Each structure stands twice: as C-alpha cells, then as structure tokens.
Amino acid sequence: MANYRLKILEKEPLTHDVNRFKLEKPRGFQFNPGQATEVSLLKAGWEAEKRPFTFTSLPSDDYLEFIIKSYKGHEGVTKRLGNAEVGDEVEIGDAWGTISFKGEGVFIAGGAGITPFIAILRHLRKKNKIGNSMLVFANKTNDDIILYEELKAILGHKFLNIISDQKDTAYDKGLVNKAYLKDKIGHFDHQHFYVCGPGGFMKAVMGGLKDLGANPEALVFEK
Numbered sequence: 001m002a003n004y005r006l007k008i009l010e011k012e013p014l015t016h017d018v019n020r021f022k023l024e025k026p027r028g029f030q031f032n033p034g035q036a037t038e039v040s041l042l043k044a045g046w047e048a049e050k051r052p053f054t055f056t057s058l059p060s061d062d063y064l065e066f067i068i069k070s071y072k073g074h075e076g077v078t079k080r081l082g083n084a085e086v087g088d089e090v091e092i093g094d095a096w097g098t099i100s101f102k103g104e105g106v107f108i109a110g111g112a113g114i115t116p117f118i119a120i121l122r123h124l125r126k127k128n129k130i131g132n133s134m135l136v137f138a139n140k141t142n143d144d145i146i147l148y149e150e151l152k153a154i155l156g157h158k159f160l161n162i163i164s165d166q167k168d169t170a171y172d173k174g175l176v177n178k179a180y181l182k183d184k185i186g187h188f189d190h191q192h193f194y195v196c197g198p199g200g201f202m203k204a205v206m207g208g209l210k211d212l213g214a215n216p217e218a219l220v221f222e223k
Ligand SMILES: Cc1cc2nc3c(=O)[nH]c(=O)nc-3n(C[C@H](O)[C@H](O)[C@H](O)COP(=O)(O)OP(=O)(O)OC[C@H]3O[C@@H](n4cnc5c(N)ncnc54)[C@H](O)[C@@H]3O)c2cc1C
Pocket: 036, 051, 052, 053, 054, 055, 066, 067, 068, 069, 070, 071, 073, 074, 075, 076, 077, 078, 079, 098, 112, 115, 116, 219, 220, 221, 222, 223
C-alpha cells in the first residue's frame, strides 16, 4: 500500500467545528466517490496517528478535498487538523471502500456522516443522475448543517433537515426514528438506503429501517 505526502493548499471553515481542506493530488491517484483513506498530520508526534476520512472531491478534480469535523474537547487528530494551516503536510494512503453506491435511493446522514454522500451526490449531479434520490440530514443545531446551499441546489425539495437540540429551528425537530422515516419516506422495498453517522444515530436509524422492511448500506463513523 502506497503512502503520499501532500500539502494543504486551502483550508476553509464550513461550520464552527468543520473545515474543508483542499490538498495536492498525487499524479494518477484513483478513488471512487464514497471511498475513504487513512490520513495523518505530519507534525512532530502525530505522524503515526492515522484516522479514516472520506474524499469529497470528484475523481476528475485535479486536487483532493476532505471535509473534517474537529472534536475540540479531545486531544486527537481531528483537533490537530482543525488547527492545521495552509502549507502543512499530511500523509494519506490508498483509497478503500466504504459505502458502495448501488443506484438512486434515500441517503440518511448524521453530522459528519454526510461526507461519503457529498462525494456521491456531487458525482451524480455531474452525470445528471440525481433522479429521485433523497437526503435526510440530521444535526444537533442549524449551525451544524454542512454545505446547506450546495445540497439544496443538488436535491431541491428532496433535501430534508432534522434538528435534535434547537427548539426554534424551522426544520423538522427531533431524531430520525421509525416514526419519522415512515412519515417522510413513501416506500421501503425496491429502494436503496444508505446510512452514515455516529454509533447511536446508526443504531436508531438502522433499527427503524429494518422494522420498515428496508435493507440499508451502512457506515458507522464512531463507535
Ligand atoms: C470510513 C470512515 C470515514 C470517515 N470519514 C470522515 C470524514 O470524511 N470526515 C469526518 O469529519 N470524519 C470522518 N470519519 C470519522 C473520523 O475518522 C473520526 O472523527 C476521527 O477518527 C476521530 O479522530 P480523533 O483522533 O480526533 O479522535 P480519536 O482519538 O480517534 O478518538 C475517537 C473516539 O474518542 C472518543 N472521544 C471523542 N471525544 C472525546 C472526548 N472529549 N473525550 C474522550 N473521548 C472522546 C469517541 O468515542 C470517538 O469515537 C470517518 C470514519 C470512518 C470510519
């Protein structure tokens, strides 16, 4: 397995704890939308700390992009990446599979679990193949929603936001559970479901979907 040493070319905050990183792309580097790789920050003492992150750029772009949520209360890699600067270097490995895209369907993401779907949805938009795909995006507050404008432009009214911890939100309020899924999604058989997010979210969503007769593709971001 190859390793690539890459410079951070751009860093842009997307929310209070999420940054978009644009990186150099190694010549001939290949990945599919939705795939991830191991990333480490090349700063003293952190080189061996590899963590998985998902490519959000398109395979045809001449740069790599990652969208990374920093856990600021925890001395880990994501906090260090949040403090990294343009010109700093990271190391990445080869791409490996996460969620495999099987066709249009319902994407359900919790927080940073949106990243594989950003890549897949950008790719579908480029090929003009969004079709009837739908996105349910769960966050704690309105300010946690990543790339709202872009996702709205891609999906229009098939972009649903649900907020758990902000009483005055104008979006749907609460958690993505069986009742919510049943209310918002017409049918559960003959349709692809893709779910990605933190452990507790995954448990609730997967349980609800299975009760409703769906057979989802799933990726757990944190245990
Ligand atoms: C395939 C895959 C792809 C991913 N892609 C992305 C992506 O594109 N973007 C993205 O933002 N994330 C992504 N993630 C999640 C990302 O890998 C984790 O957020 C990251 O590994 C956390 O690294 P860390 O060093 O900051 O935390 P670590 O030191 O690795 O600790 C992580 C764990 O520590 C615990 N923890 C968290 N906070 C605290 C705290 N304050 N005190 C004690 N314990 C705590 C939690 O249980 C957490 O799961 C992906 C995960 C997977 C599996």
